[in-house]
Amino acid sequence: MEKIIVEGGNKLRGEVNISLAKNSVLPIMVASILSSNDITINDAPDLEDVIVLTNLLSEMNCAVNKNINGDLIINTSNIKLVDMNSELIRKMRASFLIMGPMLSRFGECKISMPGGCNIGTRPIDLHLKGFRLLGAEIEIGHGFVEAKAKKLIGNRIYLDFPSVGATENILMASVFAEGTTIIENAAEEPEIWDLANFLNSMGAKIYGAGTGKITIEGVKADSLKGTTYRAIYDRVEAGTFMVAAAITNSKIIINGANEEHLRPTIEKLKECGVKFSGAGENRILVDGTGQKNPVDIKTMPYPGFPTDMQAQMMTLLSVIKGSSIVTETVFENRFMHVAELVRMGANIKIDGRTAIIEGVDSLTGCEVKATDLRAGAAMILAGLVAKGITEISDIYHIDRGYVDIEEKFRKLGANIYRSNN
Numbered sequence: 001m002e003k004i005i006v007e008g009g010n011k012l013r014g015e016v017n018i019s020l021a022k023n024s025v026l027p028i029m030v031a032s033i034l035s036s037n038d039i040t041i042n043d044a045p046d047l048e049d050v051i052v053l054t055n056l057l058s059e060m061n062c063a064v065n066k067n068i069n070g071d072l073i074i075n076t077s078n079i080k081l082v083d084m085n086s087e088l089i090r091k092m093r094a095s096f097l098i099m100g101p102m103l104s105r106f107g108e109c110k111i112s113m114p115g116g117c118n119i120g121t122r123p124i125d126l127h128l129k130g131f132r133l134l135g136a137e138i139e140i141g142h143g144f145v146e147a148k149a150k151k152l153i154g155n156r157i158y159l160d161f162p163s164v165g166a167t168e169n170i171l172m173a174s175v176f177a178e179g180t181t182i183i184e185n186a187a188e189e190p191e192i193w194d195l196a197n198f199l200n201s202m203g204a205k206i207y208g209a210g211t212g213k214i215t216i217e218g219v220k221a222d223s224l225k226g227t228t229y230r231a232i233y234d235r236v237e238a239g240t241f242m243v244a245a246a247i248t249n250s251k252i253i254i255n256g257a258n259e260e261h262l263r264p265t266i267e268k269l270k271e272c273g274v275k276f277s278g279a280g281e282n283r284i285l286v287d288g289t290g291q292k293n294p295v296d297i298k299t300m301p302y303p304g305f306p307t308d309m310q311a312q313m314m315t316l317l318s319v320i321k322g323s324s325i326v327t328e329t330v331f332e333n334r335f336m337h338v339a340e341l342v343r344m345g346a347n348i349k350i351d352g353r354t355a356i357i358e359g360v361d362s363l364t365g366c367e368v369k370a371t372d373l374r375a376g377a378a379m380i381l382a383g384l385v386a387k388g389i390t391e392i393s394d395i396y397h398i399d400r401g402y403v404d405i406e407e408k409f410r411k412l413g414a415n416i417y418r419s420n421n
Ligand code: EPZ
Pocket: 022, 023, 026, 093, 094, 120, 121, 122, 123, 124, 125, 126, 127, 128, 161, 162, 163, 164, 165, 166, 187, 307, 308, 330, 331, 332, 373, 374, 401
C-alpha cells in the first residue's frame, strides 16, 4: 500500500509552483457538455479526480484527450445519454454536477445518488430544488436520481445555504433556460466566478457570479462556441503551503497565489504572526519565522474562513502555545483528523462542531491515516515538524486534490518521500 513518509525537523526554503484549482477544473470539465465544439482547458492539474471525471465523460462517448502541453481537449458532440456508472459517481461527488448540463442539453438525466463521504452526508436537496424551480420533474428511487424537463424556464431560486455544488449545477441548468434565472444566496467562492467566466467565454450570459446574486439570461441551446480557458490557481493548495511555512518557521515564495482569493487564509495566518509580502504577479513571500499566537477559527462559506483549510490550520494551532478554538460550521463531520493529530501528541478536545486546542511543545511521528483530502495534507504538515518519522497511509485521498505534493515539499527542503510497500 502506498504511503507518504515524512521525517520532521527540516526548515523549508525556496519557491513552490501551485497547480490550477481542482474545484474550478472539475465543474469546467462538466460544463463542456454545454457545447458541441472543442473545449481546451489549459494546464489541467494531473489529479485523480480529473482522471475519474475524464473516464466518466469518455464513458458518455465524449472525446477527452491531453495534449503535450498538459491541456485537456474535450469534445462532447457525440455525447450519449447513459445510466451514469454508480461506481464512478460514488467515487467522486463532483460528478453529480453532470446533471445540470445534461438537463440543459438533453432535457433529461439519470444519475446514481452521489455517496456521502467521511466529512458529511453531502445532501443534494438544494440542487434538486433548483432543477424543480426551472421546470424539471425529479424522481428518486433505487439509488438513482432522474430528472426530466420538456423545457427549462428561467426562475428565481433562493438557496437556503450558499452551496457551491448547488450553485454550479443550477447555473449550468439555466444557461439555455427560457428567460431569466436569478440565484439568490448563491455561493460566492472564486471557483463559481471561474465557472461563469468560462461559460461566458463560450457565449453564455451570466452576471454577478462571485456575489450572492447571480443572474443568467438564457441563450439558444447549441449556441455556445468552443473556447480555450485557463482556470484560477488552487487557493487551497496555496493555503496549505502557507501553513507549511508557518509550522516549520520558514520563509518561502508561493508562485500561483491570488491574494484576493486567499484573503481569509492570509488574514487568519497574519493573526497567528505570519508575515506576507507581494513578490510579483500571483507570487507571495510567506515569512513564518516569527513568534506565533493562538487564534480562534470559524469556518464559513466564502469570503469566510474556508472549511478546506480547517484541518491544516488546526495542525498549526496544535503546536502554538496557548488555547485556540476551531468551529466547523460547513460540514457536520470534518474533525476526522483530530484523532490522528492526538496520536501524534496533540492536545485537542472535540465538543460537537467545536474543537479546543491546547498547543503542545512538539508532536511525535507515528503511523497515521489520511481520513479525507485536506486531513491528509494536514498529516504531512504535522509530519514536517513532528519528532521522528511519520508514515501516512490512505494517501489516495491526498492524490485526489494535490499534484505531486511530496515532490513539491521535497523541493522546498522537506525530508519526504512516497513508499510503495
Ligand atoms: C465544494 O463541495 C467543494 N468541492 C468542497 O471541496 C468544499 O469543501 C465545499 O464546496 C465547501 O466549500 C468541489 O468543489 C468539487 P457545498 P460541495 O454544496 O459543493 C450542504 C475539497 O476538499 N448542502 O457547498 O459538495 C452540505 O451538507 C472539497 O476540495 C446541503 O445542505 O459543497 C454541506 O454541509 C471537500 N444541500 C454544505 O452545504 C445541498 O443540496 C456545503 O456543501 C448541498 C449542500
